[in-house]
Amino acid sequence: MKNNTQQEKDHPSKKIMPETTLKEIKELNTTIKTTSEQIITQTISHLKKINPNRPQEMEYFDELANMFGKRTQELEQYKAEGKKIVGYNCIFAPLELIIAAGAVPVRINSGWYDTSKLGDRVVPVEVCSIIRSTIGAKMIELSPFLELSDVLITVLTCDGMTKLSEILGGYKKVWHLSNPRIKDSDQALKFWNEEIKQIKNNLEKLTGNKITTKTLKPAILKTQKATKAFRRLQNIRKDNAVISGQDALLVTQTFMWDDIERWTEKTNILCDELDRRIQAKEWICPPDTPRVMVTGTPMFWPDNWKLPSLIEEGTPKGILVADELCSSERLLYDPVGIDEWTMTDMLNAIGERYLMACTCPCFTSKDGNEDRINWLLTKIKDHKIQGVIYYVTRGCMLYAMEYTTVKRALDKINIPVYYLDTDYTREDTGQLKTRVEAFLEMLNTQIDL
Amino acid sequence: MTATVGFDIGTQNTKIILLNNNNNNDDDDNDNVDNYGKVLAHAQIFSGFDPAQALKDAVAQALKTANLSQTDITSFTATGSTLETYPYPVTNVSIMSAITKAGTHWFPNAKTIIEVGAEEARAVKCDERGVMIDFVVNERCAAGAGAFIEAMARALEIKIQDMGPLALTAERASSINAACVIFGESDVVSLIHKQEPKSEIARAVYDAMADRISAMVHRIGVNPQIVIVGGVAKDVGFLTSLKRKLGVDVLTPEFPEYAGALGAALIGLSKNKTKERPKI
Numbered sequence: 001m002k003n004n005t006q007q008e009k010d011h012p013s014k015k016i017m018p019e020t021t022l023k024e025i026k027e028l029n030t031t032i033k034t035t036s037e038q039i040i041t042q043t044i045s046h047l048k049k050i051n052p053n054r055p056q057e058m059e060y061f062d063e064l065a066n067m068f069g070k071r072t073q074e075l076e077q078y079k080a081e082g083k084k085i086v087g088y089n090c091i092f093a094p095l096e097l098i099i100a101a102g103a104v105p106v107r108i109n110s111g112w113y114d115t116s117k118l119g120d121r122v123v124p125v126e127v128c129s130i131i132r133s134t135i136g137a138k139m140i141e142l143s144p145f146l147e148l149s150d151v152l153i154t155v156l157t158c159d160g161m162t163k164l165s166e167i168l169g170g171y172k173k174v175w176h177l178s179n180p181r182i183k184d185s186d187q188a189l190k191f192w193n194e195e196i197k198q199i200k201n202n203l204e205k206l207t208g209n210k211i212t213t214k215t216l217k218p219a220i221l222k223t224q225k226a227t228k229a230f231r232r233l234q235n236i237r238k239d240n241a242v243i244s245g246q247d248a249l250l251v252t253q254t255f256m257w258d259d260i261e262r263w264t265e266k267t268n269i270l271c272d273e274l275d276r277r278i279q280a281k282e283w284i285c286p287p288d289t290p291r292v293m294v295t296g297t298p299m300f301w302p303d304n305w306k307l308p309s310l311i312e313e314g315t316p317k318g319i320l321v322a323d324e325l326c327s328s329e330r331l332l333y334d335p336v337g338i339d340e341w342t343m344t345d346m347l348n349a350i351g352e353r354y355l356m357a358c359t360c361p362c363f364t365s366k367d368g369n370e371d372r373i374n375w376l377l378t379k380i381k382d383h384k385i386q387g388v389i390y391y392v393t394r395g396c397m398l399y400a401m402e403y404t405t406v407k408r409a410l411d412k413i414n415i416p417v418y419y420l421d422t423d424y425t426r427e428d429t430g431q432l433k434t435r436v437e438a439f440l441e442m443l444n445t446q447i448d449l
Numbered sequence: 450m451t452a453t454v455g456f457d458i459g460t461q462n463t464k465i466i467l468l469n470n471n472n473n474n475d476d477d478d479n480d481n482v483d484n485y486g487k488v489l490a491h492a493q494i495f496s497g498f499d500p501a502q503a504l505k506d507a508v509a510q511a512l513k514t515a516n517l518s519q520t521d522i523t524s525f526t527a528t529g530s531t532l533e534t535y536p537y538p539v540t541n542v543s544i545m546s547a548i549t550k551a552g553t554h555w556f557p558n559a560k561t562i563i564e565v566g567a568e569e570a571r572a573v574k575c576d577e578r579g580v581m582i583d584f585v586v587n588e589r590c591a592a593g594a595g596a597f598i599e600a601m602a603r604a605l606e607i608k609i610q611d612m613g614p615l616a617l618t619a620e621r622a623s624s625i626n627a628a629c630v631i632f633g634e635s636d637v638v639s640l641i642h643k644q645e646p647k648s649e650i651a652r653a654v655y656d657a658m659a660d661r662i663s664a665m666v667h668r669i670g671v672n673p674q675i676v677i678v679g680g681v682a683k684d685v686g687f688l689t690s691l692k693r694k695l696g697v698d699v700l701t702p703e704f705p706e707y708a709g710a711l712g713a714a715l716i717g718l719s720k721n722k723t724k725e726r727p728k729i
Contacts, residue, residue, distance in 0.1 A: 315541055416583065431569075433531070435586055438543035442581045445546075449580065 014170035017122050017139055028140040032114045033068060036142075040066050040302045047246060050313060051284060055277070057270040058247055064254040065301065071257055072144040078104055079148060084207050087149030087172075089134070089164070090157055091326050092179055092354050094196055096336060098153075099219035099260070100211045101203035107256035108146040109327070110134040111300030113424040115142055122167065128395035129424040130300065131160040135167055145257055146172075151206060153177055153199065157362045158398050175202050183356055184365055193351045200347070216346050220336050226260050229267040230332040233274075237321050238383050241285050242277040243270075245292075245320020246308040252328040253301050290318040290443035291384055295376060295406070296391035296399045298327035303424050307391055310429070310436040318440045322383040324376055325391075330359060361398040369402060373409045380415055387443045388417040389436070393424070416442060451523050452489055452515065454537075455714025456504060457547065457707075458529040461567040461595075462680070463496045464710040465507040467515050468718055470523050486718060490514035491707055505536050526717030528709045540717065545573055545584045547712030552676045553579035554715055555702040560672035563662065563699075564708060565681035567595040570662055574669040583669045592630050593661035595681045600630050601654040604637045605647055613686030616651035623653040633657065651686060659690035666695065676700045678708030 044062045048054055064071060075085055086098045087108040098105040110116075110133040118139050119132025137143040146152075151173045154165030165174050177195055180188035204210055230252065237248060251270065255263050292311050299305060311318045323329050334357035336349050359372035379385065388410060392399045403419055410417045418439045422428055456465040467489040490511040494503045512519060525539040528547040544564070552562035553575060563572045570593045574583040587593040602609040623645045625636040633654075640650050666675075675697060681687055682705035692699050702708070 418584070421588065430531070431586075434543060437541075438545035438581075438584060441543050441546045442584070445580055446582075449578070 014166075016167050016170050017135070020139060025140050028118070029142055032112065032140065032142055035114060036112060036302060037066065037068060043302060043305065046309075047244075047250075051244060051247075053282065053284070054247065055243060055270060055273050057266070057273045058250070060266045061247075061250050061254050061270075064258055065250060067257060067301070068144060072148070074259070075104065075106065075144070075148045079150075084150045085145075085148045086151055086153060086203070086206075087146055088153040088155070089161060090155035091331050092155040092157065092177060092358065093153040094199060094350050094354055095260070096216065096219040096223055096350055097196070097200050097203055097211060099222060100215040101200075101207045102209045102215070103150075103203060103207050104259075106145040106149065108134065108143060108149060108152065109256075109298065109300050110137040110143055110146075111302055111304040111424075112137060112142065113303035113426055115140065116424045123163075126395050128160050128297070129304065129393045130298065131164045131395075133300075133304075133424060134164060138168060138171055151175060151202075155179060157360055158396075160395070175199060179355065179362070181363060182365055183363060183371075189351070189355065192355045193348065196347060196351045196354075213341060213343050213346070216343070217341050220338060220346060220350075222260055222264075224335045226255070226264045226267075227332055227335040229264045229271065230255075230329075232271045233267060234322070234329070234333075236271060236274050236278070240274070240278045241283045241287075241289070241319055241321075242274045244284055244312055245323075246312055249299070249308055249320070249323065249328055250301075252331060253299075255331060256327070285317065285319050288447060290316070290440055290447060291321045291386045292318040292440075292443075293322045293324065293379060293383065293385040293388050294320060294391055295324035295388060297393045297396045298325050299391070300327055303426065304393070306422070306426075306429055306432060307389065307420065307436070310433050311389070311440070314433055314437045314440065316437070316440045316444050318387075318443070322379050322385065324359065324372075324379060326360060333357075361402040368405055372402070373406065376406065377409065377413065380410075380413070385415065386447065387439060388415060389439065390417055390419045392419065392421045394421055395423070416446070450517065451521050452517055453714050453717045454508065454511075454522050454525045455547075455710045455712065455717055456507065456525070456527055456529075457544070457709030457713060458496060458500050458504065458527065458532065459566055459680075459709070460530065460569070461496060462493050462706070463500060463503045463507050463529075464491070464493045464707050465504075465511050466491050466707055466710040466714045467511045467517070467522075468714045470718065486715070488711075489517070491704070491710070493706065500530070500532055501534070501536050504532075508537075524717045524720070526713040526720075528713040540720070542713055542716050544709055545571060545581060546716065547709045548678055549573050549575050549579065549581045549712065550715045551702075551708040551712035552678060554711065556674055556676050556700055559674045559676045559700070561666065561669070561675040562708075563666060563675065563677045564679040565594055565662065565677065565687070566679045567599075570594050570665065570679075570681075572662075572666045572669055574672060585665050585668050587661065587665055590629050592633055593658055593665065595679075597630050597633060597658055598654065598681065598684065598687065600634055601637055601651075604634050604641070605650060607647065607651075612651050612654075613684045613689075615648050616655050616686035617689060619646070619648040619652040621649060621652075622656050623649045625650075625653045625657050652690070655684075655686045655690035656694075658687060659694040662691060663694040671695055671697060673697050674700055676702070678702060678705040680706040682706075 084103040086103045095105045115136030116129045116133035118136030122135050153175050155177045156162040311320050336353040338349050359375045363369050451470040452467045453470045469484045469487045492507045492510040494507040496503050525537040527539040527541050528544045548564045552559045570587040575581050602612045623640050677699050682701050
């Protein structure tokens with residue numbers, strides 16, 4: 001644990017958080033870490049209990065789910081070997097460049113409820129839980145990923161992320177990555193490509209490794225393979241109920257901190273097992289189970305994880321077959337599309353993949369955020385979705401405000417959508433359960449008719 | 450004679466309805482098919498700290514009224530808060546489905562059913578078949594529900610049942626913020642300090658609540674007929690404010706607080722049709 005005076009020396013004027021004594025940091029860190037590890041263990045054993053015939057290959061992801069475990073040790077090892085760890089707060093961070101520079105990318109968004117309460121010491125409770133939780137995690141140095149990061153790429157997508165980067169900037173080196181709010185203008189793409197180039201230069205300076213065609217090509221190939229593995233899992237879920245939505249979400253979630261190559265390999269092995277289950281017709285639920293999709297605010301392991309179990313374990317039960325979350329499917333769907341393996345082409349392709357393909361509600365155009373609406377409609381059709389739960393954590397303005405547009409679009413195709421608002425609390429699951437069950441009852445009645 | 454039980458475990462009261470489950474002409478009693486689905490008894494008991502016990506008491510009370518014994522009950526359907534364990538073998542249905550069933554039972558042309566209980570308010574949109582097609586629930590704060598009126602009556606030092614009639618005598622309304630029960634109460638205190646008449650403050654309380662509920666209903670659309678159920682539907686002060694805000698008539702059944710229980714019982718009845726339906 002790095003002590004406060006050292007931090008003070010690094011960034012003397014930018015320290016925004018209230019004074020916390022080393023003793024308090026240590027005590028809170030221990031308590032919250034213990035609770036968190038208990039919750040992780042409980043959730044995993046619960047997943048095993050509710051589905052005795054759970055895919056065996058989930059074991060790898062179960063182990064990875066403990067963020068304080070092996071992966072943290074691996075990152076410590078990398079660091080000891082002189083490798084740089086690059087933390088990022090948003091899916092706009094160009095992973096290929098980080099990898100090409102010989103650094104290790106890891107996402108630092110926090111899913112801890114207990115640290116979101118600590119965040120209240122710094123910002124008002126109206127601020128979204130993700131931001132408050134990340135602030136709290138920094139306050140007590142809880143997140144191994146955030147702590148191990150040599151630098152943070154903070155993407156300025158929403159107001160929360162923008163101001164969060166200022167707060168984190170008092171404690172860590174921060175590189176801002178500013179995304180334009182419109183995609184379809186020349187100046188936007190030009191600006192964005194310049195931002196990407198800046199990140200490339202920064203990475204080269206940090207690691208001392210020049211990013212060349214020789215290093216960038218394999219990095220792109222690596223993420224392309226990950227995307228392919230993810231799409232394979234997606235396609236399996238389209239037509240075959242062989243894996244629960246909760247398990248699938250765990251797989252995509254762990255991508256954010258795992259070694260990409262190994263994650264790809266393990267996901268493919270899982271898909272092999274799922275293929276065998278399709279052959280053996282080992283379905284996890286009856287064919288008339290309502291097919292649900294979740295969209296909205298990202299969900300982060302381990303506390304911000306209530307909704308999937310409510311959908312799949314209530315009475316009646318639904319099955320979560322797809323999502324449109326930047327903590328899951330949006331993370332991985334789109335590959336970097338390369339025409340020619342030249343530096344300019346590769347950089348442009350990276351810029352395009354991160355900007356144009358993203359359906360974040362931070363974007364708008366003359367027709368609103370039409371990319372997201374179109375993508376939702378496509379997913380609903382492809383995955384035969386019967387109902388959508390629109391999930392928003394309080395304070396998440398962009399998703400909250402875009403609900404009306406999404407609802408209007410889904411009303412047109414007669415797909416029921418329910419707005420579920422919550423935050424990181426564990427105490428409101430009873431109320432949420434009532435709502436989710438009512439929604440599933442409604443879907444069941446409509447399916448029966 | 451046999452009966453189907455529906456109960457609704459609310460945050461304040463547990464409500465129970467016994468429906469006649471007899472649809473057989475050959476019954477020994479003089480009971481005939483016309484009585485199928487008729488309400489045999491209803492009861493309401495404070496939920497308190499032991500809702501399972503409250504439930505047992507309510508069942509006992511209803512059975513006594515109906516002059517039946519527990520063995521005559523063919524099914525239990527529960528709605529409202531879910532308990533970890535029930536003293537009976539129950540089937541759960543959500544409160545949204547239950548109020549839809551009851552609302553359309555009372556008013557077959559209902560398209561919107563609003564329920565305002567002690568600590569939650571919700572609204573359901575249904576189609577012409579009485580099938581729920583959308584619903585909305587108030588944000589977690591109880592400022593749009595009965596507990597708000599209770600807290601405000603306390604601040605005004607009047608009985609809760611006197612508050613509605615008092616509000617109707619107001620010529621204008623003061624203004625308070627209904628974002629939160631506690632802050633609402635401090636708003637009321639400042640109005641008291643400004644010596645505003647009690648009647649106007651009372652009306653302000655109802656107006657603020659009606660604002661919240663009407664905003665909620667607008668999210669699913671204001672589609673007549675609109676039915677209001679739940680305990681607060683009996684409060685004339687609130688009803689008047691709500692009708693004014695929505696600009697349309699709002700229908701109230703005779704026993705609005707039993708909507709959840711009745712809906713559950715009706716769902717139970719239709720699910721447990723073991724015998725042939727009566728020929729009408």
